[in-house]
Amino acid sequence: MMPLVMADMEKEFVIRRIGGTPEVKKHLEDLGFHAGGTVSVVSKLGGNVIVKVKESRIAVSEELARKIMI
Numbered sequence: 001m002m003p004l005v006m007a008d009m010e011k012e013f014v015i016r017r018i019g020g021t022p023e024v025k026k027h028l029e030d031l032g033f034h035a036g037g038t039v040s041v042v043s044k045l046g047g048n049v050i051v052k053v054k055e056s057r058i059a060v061s062e063e064l065a066r067k068i069m070i
Helices: 022-031
Strands: 012-014 038-045 048-053 056-061
Touching (some): 022 056
């Protein structure tokens, strides 16, 4: 298991766990991140990670990307 921020680009991964406070977990779930779902890194720009989740592209901070374990 590793944080999303360390994932190779353009490969699809299964989300294993979401860490953080209950508020952070709720925020990430509202964005479409949930255990068992798939995610792929599209690009990394200036401390942000652009990911594809549920057919949408979403930019998350590196800090949040470290809380998503794949």
